[in-house]
Amino acid sequence: MEIHPQLWITGGSLVAIFALAGLAWWLKLGGKPVLSEDADVRAAAGEVEDGFEAQRISIARDGAAALASDKAGRIMVIKRHGNQFAGRTLTSAAKVREEVDGLVVDCGETQFGSVRLSLEDPAYWADAINRL
Known part of the structure; x- marks a missing residue:
């Protein structure tokens, strides 16, 4: 069975997106700042x-x-x-x-x-x- 190249591209893109989201979470980027004091x-x-x-x-x-x-x-x-x-x-x-x-x-x-x-x-x- 041969996998269509477009599926490889889509799968690779999803892996990259999840990797970048994980990196942003790990670095604690984003979020909502709060005025607490x-x-x-x-x-x-x-x-x-x-x-x-x-x-x-x-x-x-x-x-x-x-x-x-x-x-x-x-x-x-x-x-x-x-x-x-x-x-x-x-x-x-x-x-x-x-x-x-x-x-x-x-x-x-x-x-x-x-x-x-x-x-x-x-x-x-x-x-x-x-x-x-």
Whole structure:
């Protein structure tokens, strides 16, 4: 019995795919990063904007987003974007909507989108954002 060359190619491709997936798993590549403590938020905020030193921080319950404010009263929203974090310093164009268990923050930039945060203190942040 002769095996068609296309089956050899398909089988070899599947073996290569599984080998690469195993290598990625072994190297712990990918995954979803989480903001679990204030230091994580400070580091992410510092990467977004050089010199942003977060003073007050609230991390979403799922660790996928956070809000941070600095001494100057600027507020930054940070969210997970792929396997890293992205953030924006909010301006007067920002809009906030309170929900039952958190906030939805729209920084006013369509490419960044809205961020839903389930927080312990949503009223404080809603007032702070509305004052911008």
